[in-house]
Amino acid sequence: EAGVAQSPRYKIIEKRQSVAFWCNPISGHATLYWYQQILGQGPKLLIQFQNNGVVDDSQLPKDRFSAERLKGVDSTLKIQPAKLEDSAVYLCASSLALGLNYGYTFGSGTRLTVV
């Protein structure tokens, strides 16, 4: 089966610019996650979708970050405007469903550098 696809792999932008990341989960996976991984830290959950609904966005900086999963398949994460501290790897993950027996599959991530 194909894995979780993310694009672009790398992005360099200037602060105050906008950027968008795209994720296509494994076919049939209802649950989709966006994580932010700052250098030297573990990944931190930003937002969780179940189909096209948001389950948890409590750690998403909503003044500048937004995410959508309109048809319950692929998802877009946007930052507008970007700050220097947003430099990180943005990981997308998906799972078949909620539950302990359903593991995550992570994509390779998008590395964002804000200069």
Added chain:
Amino acid sequence: AQSVTQPDIHITVSEGASLELRCNYSYGATPYLFWYVQSPGQGLQLLLKYFSGDTLVQGIKGFEAEFKRSQSSFNLRKPSVHWSDAAEYFCAVDRTGTASKLTFGTGTRLQVTL
């Protein structure tokens, strides 16, 4: 609040030597614990997980981990390390009991010398 501590930022071992990576958790209820590995430029791959039952858990690539409730630990071990094991290793705890909201430690970078 739930948290995960990985006290070792960087570990170097010789190929063929044994390995133990430490993980301590702080969690009020029954913990659901995971170990992930991340190779450079790659996403995270699940090595193993503990939900209940036998406290010694076997994973992929020859890794195992032992859950010790009395020590709040979930250390990862491998009897003989291969050069391809060089990567970053993350311990994580589930916050909800549904494996849906993982809290990760800061990671341990493993270097393997030949």
